Amino acid sequence: MSYRKIVQVGATGNLGVPVHDALLKSGKFEITVLARTSSSFTSSNPSVKVAKLDYSNKQELVDVLRGNDAVVFTLGDPANLETNSKYIIDAAIEAGVKRIIPSEYGGDIHTDTALTNVVFTPKLKVAEYINAKSSAGEIEFTTITNGPFFDWGLTHQFLGFDIPNKKVTIYNGGTRLFNATTLESIATAIVSVLSSPEQYKNRDLRISDFHISQKDILSILEAETNSKFEVAQEVDADKLQETSQANLRKGDWSFPNVFGALVGSVFALDAASHWGESDDTPGLGIPKKDLREEIKKVLQS
Template identity: 35%
Template sequence: MTPWAKMTLMAYAREPHGMVGVFATGGQQILVDAAIAAGVKRFFPSEFGPPSRNEKFAALHPALPPKVATVDYLRSKESQISWSALIPGAFFDWAMKIGLFGFDIDSKTATLIDGGTATFTASTLPAIAKATLAMLEHADETKNQYVYISSFHISQKDILDAVEKVGGQKWTVKHITSEELIAQGNKRLAEGDNMGATDLVGGAALGKQALGDSRPWGLWDEKLGLEKEDLEQSVRDVLVYKANHTEASE
């Protein structure tokens, strides 16, 4: 264990209830070891995304295999520490603000993948926070489990309908196939542009393969007391945020 890892966990030594891994991909095994040494009872690996055990998705999503490796490592240490892995799907509000669902709010342009009809799972940041707390409140049930949650099961077309209704304006709509988007992502990665990974993820999750749908894995929403959210209200919150920040930057 490195001195840095030891220092990181000193805050948990007195009340070692749980620790959340915040690294996006690898690098968590050393934190698992340090958590065990500090007596942490529950480790929350940095899943916080789509189903990492989906092999088809993992083949296109470079962040997923390291996440799987972390949970496999935790499984090998279950006699010393428990774990819970939260799978909320896409971060809805965050992704909308930066255009990861194909929606450019500034130009009011939507790029639909394979027609925009594939359903995917998404959760808002407040819902993810509530779910994390609920997992601690349901510690026995969530022990050594993947926990799948959702605010919505939606398509790009659902979002388009919502932004046009809430904003009161029609958007420009463009189209791309998932094959084109994935090829574009691979090209960007080959050229050293790591953001090409977002194209791979978009093609896999939002395209006709619908690999971003968590429902086949079984949802915990009801068990954790999580309520479905209102898509139009969430879209309204995003549009207000963007408008306020645009005004502040001018």
């Protein structure tokens, strides 16, 4: 039986907005959005309850969460992810919430390689905390791993493409395969999990729209724009990841180091965003997407 009452933590940002829209569009849920006191968030739907509070105020959190079935995290801010997630998880347990979907989206942190990637430390600590609470029978969980956000990655140069200037940064020759998922498909997966919670109880799910390389994307971009992309630079993703992680270990969590470690998790050898074509996508009701069509959508946006 589908859950009915859902709390979304963080309904702004790259993933928060499409997830919020998908929850609304499904018509299945009573939605409460949990936001910081400083948030300017408002929902497009007047039926959505918005609770703005200090995440460290446990009693306020418990009062908001009580009576809800599940909490969906769509938080960014890696610096505060562990602390804020633990605050909310503890309150959810006290409030009797059944299920947690944490902010674990991205590379697969459940691999030996990911365990050594410092940039995943906040997610790993949250996962360890949830697993302990789940093992004690206090709460259930479902995690969703999806590789890089495909559409966001193209528009924000995370996948190496500077589309307006027709330039590309090639990582490891551009042939390294990786799994990637559109924001829309991640949101669809979340709705599916909440609609069939028993099927996905205490499971780590992997989803993807594409199992591709940079060269696959490049060939379509050049064809659709009728332009030759200039190779701005060629980068060894393994060395980039190694250098970035070394700096992160020293406490330098500046953007270049976080970016380098995350890019490495996509393109380096044994990358956390590469698991092949077989995963949990088919069973989650995610429509099959065409790579060319999705790239055309990005170009038209």
